[in-house]
Each structure stands twice: as structure tokens, then as C-alpha cells.
Amino acid sequence: MADTAPADRRGGFGRGRGRGGRGRGRGRRGDEKTEWVPVTKLGRLVKAGKIKNMEEIYTFSLPVKEYQIVDYFLPSLKDEVMKIMPVQKQTRAGQRTRFKAFVVIGDSDGHVGLGVKCSKEVATAIRGAIILAKLSVIPVRRGYWGTALGEPHTVPCKVTGKCGSAMCRLIPAPKGTGLVAAPTPKKVLQLAGITDCYTTSRGSTRTLGNFVKATFAAIGNTYGFLTPDLWSETEFTKAPFQEHTDFLAVKQRK
Amino acid sequence: MSHSDTDSDVSELDQRELSEAITSDKWAPQLGYCEEPETPLTADTYPSKSGGKPAWLNPEHILDVEQTTCGNCNEPMVLLLQLYTPEDEPAEAFHRAVYVFCCKNGGCHKQDWTQCFKVYRSQLPRENPYYPPPENEENEDDDVAIDFTPKQFTKPKECVICGVAGTKACGKCQTTYYCSRQHQMVDWNSCGHKLYCNTNDPNREKEETKLRSARLFSEMEIVSEPEGQGEDGKEEEEQKEHTKKESGEKSNETALALRGDEAYENTEVDVDQAFLKFQLKIGMYPDQVIRYERVEYDMPDREPLWVQQGQKPSLVPACDRCGGPRTFEFQILSTLLNYLGISHVADDSLDWGALYVYTCKHNCPTSPDVFVPEYLWKQDFSAEGMKF
Numbered sequence: 001m002a003d004t005a006p007a008d009r010r011g012g013f014g015r016g017r018g019r020g021g022r023g024r025g026r027g028r029r030g031d032e033k034t035e036w037v038p039v040t041k042l043g044r045l046v047k048a049g050k051i052k053n054m055e056e057i058y059t060f061s062l063p064v065k066e067y068q069i070v071d072y073f074l075p076s077l078k079d080e081v082m083k084i085m086p087v088q089k090q091t092r093a094g095q096r097t098r099f100k101a102f103v104v105i106g107d108s109d110g111h112v113g114l115g116v117k118c119s120k121e122v123a124t125a126i127r128g129a130i131i132l133a134k135l136s137v138i139p140v141r142r143g144y145w146g147t148a149l150g151e152p153h154t155v156p157c158k159v160t161g162k163c164g165s166a167m168c169r170l171i172p173a174p175k176g177t178g179l180v181a182a183p184t185p186k187k188v189l190q191l192a193g194i195t196d197c198y199t200t201s202r203g204s205t206r207t208l209g210n211f212v213k214a215t216f217a218a219i220g221n222t223y224g225f226l227t228p229d230l231w232s233e234t235e236f237t238k239a240p241f242q243e244h245t246d247f248l249a250v251k252q253r254k
Numbered sequence: 255m256s257h258s259d260t261d262s263d264v265s266e267l268d269q270r271e272l273s274e275a276i277t278s279d280k281w282a283p284q285l286g287y288c289e290e291p292e293t294p295l296t297a298d299t300y301p302s303k304s305g306g307k308p309a310w311l312n313p314e315h316i317l318d319v320e321q322t323t324c325g326n327c328n329e330p331m332v333l334l335l336q337l338y339t340p341e342d343e344p345a346e347a348f349h350r351a352v353y354v355f356c357c358k359n360g361g362c363h364k365q366d367w368t369q370c371f372k373v374y375r376s377q378l379p380r381e382n383p384y385y386p387p388p389e390n391e392e393n394e395d396d397d398v399a400i401d402f403t404p405k406q407f408t409k410p411k412e413c414v415i416c417g418v419a420g421t422k423a424c425g426k427c428q429t430t431y432y433c434s435r436q437h438q439m440v441d442w443n444s445c446g447h448k449l450y451c452n453t454n455d456p457n458r459e460k461e462e463t464k465l466r467s468a469r470l471f472s473e474m475e476i477v478s479e480p481e482g483q484g485e486d487g488k489e490e491e492e493q494k495e496h497t498k499k500e501s502g503e504k505s506n507e508t509a510l511a512l513r514g515d516e517a518y519e520n521t522e523v524d525v526d527q528a529f530l531k532f533q534l535k536i537g538m539y540p541d542q543v544i545r546y547e548r549v550e551y552d553m554p555d556r557e558p559l560w561v562q563q564g565q566k567p568s569l570v571p572a573c574d575r576c577g578g579p580r581t582f583e584f585q586i587l588s589t590l591l592n593y594l595g596i597s598h599v600a601d602d603s604l605d606w607g608a609l610y611v612y613t614c615k616h617n618c619p620t621s622p623d624v625f626v627p628e629y630l631w632k633q634d635f636s637a638e639g640m641k642f
Contacts, residue, residue, distance in 0.1 A: 012478055013284055013302060013546045013584070014350060016340030022292075022477045037540045037589050039533070040635055041605045044591065044598045063637055065529060 106191025161217030286544025306473030307417030325369025472595030
């Protein structure tokens with residue numbers, strides 16, 4: 001009985017031979033192939049259009065587990081493979097080489113993400129890294145160097161990020177300066193949508209993985225910095241689906 | 255290095271390798287998909303369906319409302335799904351159905367979900383008083399008239415809302431049956447019985463059916479297909495073309511030497527590994543709703559496809575009839591929630607990661623009862639996103 005290949009089982013649950021429900025119709029799925037079926041609740045809300053933009057997700061720090069959510073809100077994300085690095089592990093039978101892909105993704109208008117993935121094949125690593133990068137997209141706060149004229153173009157204040165020994169510091173720059181940075185952070189800042197910036201770095205910046213993560217951390221700190229214009233009290237609103245209903249309060253009485 | 259070269263590392267899992275692994279897996283699970291019913295899903299078609307009212311396998315003995323009441327809010331539960339899962343052995347399980355009931359009130363699940371699900375198994379032998387034995391294909395030329403007369407019995411009244419035993423009747427017309435006071439109130443107030451009771455309005459049946467079925471989950475048929483048979487998996491090949499132009503520098507660098515603290519790091523970002531593996535596995539067939547694992551006899555007990563590392567059942571209780579072990583039979587994925595016709599906006603809307611159903615391994619006989627309770631475990635998704 002165990003040697004019946006799966007191809008023989010045509011439909012129906014259970015182990016009864018030749019009985020059980022309908023098999024799935026074939027050849028009708030041409031248009032459904034690329035449709036996303038959400039798995040998480042946030043995914044369902046996004047697909048139903050109940051969430052208007054990524055900023056709502058950021059405000060309430062909702063964990064994003066499906067990369068299709070990010071695709072839905074930010075369809076114009078561009079990815080950039082920073083480096084493919086072979087890493088090795090010693091095994092009994094010699095060395096096992098895998099490839100580590102660093103991918104930075106961004107829409108050049110306030111969102112960046114960084115993904116790192118290790119895999120036996122380059123293409124797999126890149127694909128996986130793109131997905132991880134999408135899941136890690138964070139908002140970038142931009143500000144002005146001087147007069148608040150036109151669109152924000154630089155970081156709002158001096159921010160720094162550190163990873164390993166690599167440290168990256170971003171300093172506001174006047175309009176028209178461009179990105180004064182090494183090629184690595186320059187790429188990240190471009191994808192973030194920062195047009196002008198001075199940078200300073202320290203430590204072993206040759207370790208590209210750490211350097212990119214340091215820049216990413218610095219960019220992430222832009223929204224973590226309390227500036228005077230944020231001093232006013234925040235009006236807390238209820239999250240899309242995190243609000244507690246009265247049901248639970250009532251139940252306690254029982 | 256003391257570790258052997260493991261290829262089961264999650265970071266290794268690749269769509270292509272995965273699809274190869276699936277087609278060569280002779281115990282690949284049967285996947286269930288929700289589709290619009292083609293024919294009415296009545297009991298004699300032995301349906302597998304989600305939502306709607308239960309189609310009772312045993313038409314003479316049906317569940318009582320006491321067996322389908324939520325332990326938290328004491329409201330009657332509704333049918334989440336039923337699967338028709340016939341077996342070849344033992345003989346009593348020739349016809350077999352598993353019913354899963356669920357409390358519609360999401361708040362109950364937040365409080366104590368163990369009270370909000372009930373699973374029942376019901377089975378009939380091949381020779382039973384209700385359905386003629388199915389014809390054997392080999393004996394078609396025998397031309398023997400099937401000498402079968404179904405048993406005559408009074409069909410038990412069903413609640414017009416939820417389909418379990420309707421022991422109470424409407425006080426006014428005495429012709430509409432309910433399982434409980436709650437459903438009687440619901441029918442009176444929200445389903446129009448107040449207007450239509452004792453009337454002969456031509457629209458009555460249509461309106462009432464529409465309003466009553468809105469109290470349940472949307473009815474869909476569950477069709478099945480073994481994993482690895484569909485065409486969706488081939489879609490992943492197109493991904494390769496996209497990444498071909500993206501694969502920047504090749505690995506011709508001589509810098510095979512590891513640099514500093516980057517040695518031996520795999521995935522740098524801390525993401526729920528079990529969830530990534532789960533996503534990868536269902537990514538091949540994203541609209542699946544059921545994963546049915548009991549596909550052959552004499553197969554080893556398989557682990558379900560977990561959705562997170564934690565929140566696993568610590569001890570699955572043994573069958574209370576025969577004392578034998580309960581093993582994993584099938585799991586219900588969260589994708590089913592897309593097909594139930596419920597709103598997802600509220601905080602307390604129904605939600606789960608996956609529901610795992612464990613049933614008696616040996617399908618012990620159910621007599622003298624008709625329904626045997628089985629065990630269900632729920633896993634939520636972990637509340638972790640990406641950590642840096």
C-alpha cells in the first residue's frame with residue numbers, strides 16, 4: 001500500500017480508496033496564479049484596504065510578516081545588491097561555501113530596507129535577501145539644514161549608527177551639497193531619499209556588512225530623535241485592530 | 255567541526271529544492287482549497303465543506319446544543335468546517351466525518367481559546383441503515399439490483415440557524431425549531447421571524463434563508479489535491495529571470511577568507527525561522543486552507559507544519575474511548591479566514607495562525623455514541639517582526 005505514488009491520489013481526504021470528495025478543477029487557475037492570499041490578520045486588513053498606508057503600520061509598530069504588504073503600499077521599491085560575499089564553514093569533507101547577499105531596497109522617498117541572506121546559490125540568496133529587505137523597510141525622517149523652504153532634503157539632525165566597529169555619522173548639509181559619503185553609505189542614502197548629507201565614519205568600514213548596517217541604523221535613528229517640534233503631547237489613537245473591546249472587561253465579572 | 259553538514263537548515267530552503275522534495279515525497283499531504291459548491295452540499299454526497307450548516311453523516315442522530323456550546327460565553331457555536339475522510343480499515347470507519355465547531359465570537363478566543371473549539375468524529379460502516387453500499391466497479395456487469403432499503407426513522411428536527419438538534423420550537427407557530435433560546439431570539443429579532451411567523455409571504459423563504467445563513471460562516475466546498483500536483487509551483491521559475499539581472503558581482507573574488515566578525519553568520523536579521531519556513535512551504539500553493547497529513551497507512555507520524563517555534567501542544571491527550579494515542583490528522587490554516595465571510599477589522603475578530611486536529615490513531619468504534627470528541631490545538635503567529 002505504501003508504494004502508491006502521490007500521482008494516484010486524485011481527490012478527497014482520508015485513506016479510503018477511490019472515495020472522498022472532489023478533486024480540484026484543473027486549468028482554471030490562470031488568473032489566480034499571482035494573487036496573494038493573506039495569511040496574517042494584518043495582511044487581510046491590507047488586502048481589504050482597511051489600512052491606508054505604511055505610516056499607519058509604523059505608528060503602531062505592528063509586526064509585518066508578509067512582504068506582500070510592503071509591495072502593496074510601496075510598489076516602486078528599487079533594490080540594489082550591495083555585495084555577494086562567499087562565506088565558508090569547515091566540515092569533515094572540506095569546506096562548505098555559501099553566498100551571503102546584502103540587498104538594500106528603497107523608494108528614494110522616505111523608505112529603506114536592508115536584507116541579508118545566506119544561501120548555497122547566489123540567486124537564492126539574492127531573492128531571499130530582497131524579501132527580508134522588504135520586511136525590514138523603515139521610514140526615514142528628513143529635515144532642513146537651514147530655512148524650511150521647499151521639500152526636506154537632508155537629515156533633521158546629527159545621527160549616528162554603529163554596528164561592530166563600523167560607525168557612521170550623518171550630518172545635515174545645505175541644499176545642493178549632494179551626498180558626501182563613501183560609495184556604500186551613498187547608495188543607501190540615495191535609496192532613502194536623502195539628497196544632501198555630510199558623513200563621517202570610523203572603524204573598519206571595509207567590513208561592508210557592518211558598515212551598511214551602521215548606516216541603516218543611523219537612518220533609523222532619525223525618527224527616534226526627539227526634536228523640539230515633537231514636544232507637544234501625542235493624541236494616542238486606537239490601532240487598526242489592537243484596541244481592546246469592552247467584551248474582555250465585561251467577562252472579568254463572571 | 256563537530257556538526258555534520260546539515261542541509262535542513264532553513265536558510266538553505268529554496269523554492270526549487272522544495273518543489274523537488276515535494277514531488278519525491280510519497281507521503282505528501284493532501285491540500286484542501288475552498289471553492290464555490292457545484293452541487294448542493296447534502297449529506298448523501300458526503301461533502302467536505304466549510305461554513306454553512308452541518309451535513310450530518312448519520313442522519314438519525316445529530317449533535318445536541320450542549321455539545322456545541324462555547325465554554326466561555328455559553329453561546330451555541332457554528333460549524334467551522336467538516337471533512338469527509340473515509341477509511342479502508344477499520345470496517346466501522348468506512349464512512350467517516352470530522353466536524354469542527356467554532357465560537358463565532360472572537361473575544362472568546364482571546365480569553366480562553368481552548369473552550370472555543372470542539373471537534374467531533376463520526377463514522378459509519380459500509381453496511382449501514384442509511385446509505386446504500388457503494389457499487390464496486392468490478393461488479394458493474396453483474397446487474398444485481400442493490401437490495402437496499404433505507405431505514406425508516408423520524409428525521410430529527412434541526413435548528414434553523416445552526417443545524418444541530420432543534421429541541422425547542424417557536425411558541426407562536428410551533429413549526430420552526432431552534433436548539434436554544436439564544437437562536438430563537440436571534441431568529442425572531444434579526445432574521446425576520448418576527449415578521450414572517452405564521453405568514454405565507456412568498457418572499458419569506460428567500461429572505462429568511464438569506465438572513466439566517468448570514469449568522470453562520472459562508473458555505474464553501476473544500477476540494478483537495480495532493481501537494482506537488484498543482485501548477486502554481488512552476489511560477490517560481492519566473493522569479494529567477496528577475497534575479498538573473500540583479501546578481502551583481504560573481505564570486506570570483508579571491509577574498510574567500512572570512513573577514514573579522516562576519517565569520518559564520520547566517521541570516522543576520524532575527525526573524526521567526528519557523529514562520530519563514532512555513533511561508534516558503536505554503537508559498538508554492540498560497541490559497542491552500544487544509545493540510546491533511548494522514549494519506550497512507552503505515553506511514554510514520556508526521557509533525558504538522560508549525561507556524562511558530564513556541565506555543566506547541568505539550569501533551570496531546572489520549573483517546574478517551576480506547577486509550578490509544580491521538581495523532582495529528584490535519585491542520586486548518588489561517589487562509590480559511592479569507593473565505594468565511596467575516597470582518598477582520600475589529601480587535602476581537604476571529605484570528606488564528608493554524609489549528610491542528612488530533613484524532614484517535616486507530617479510529618476506535620464510536621458506539622454506543624455517534625460522536626466522539628477529538629482534540630484541537632491552536633497556534634497563533636508570533637508577534638515578532640524583524641529585529642535588528
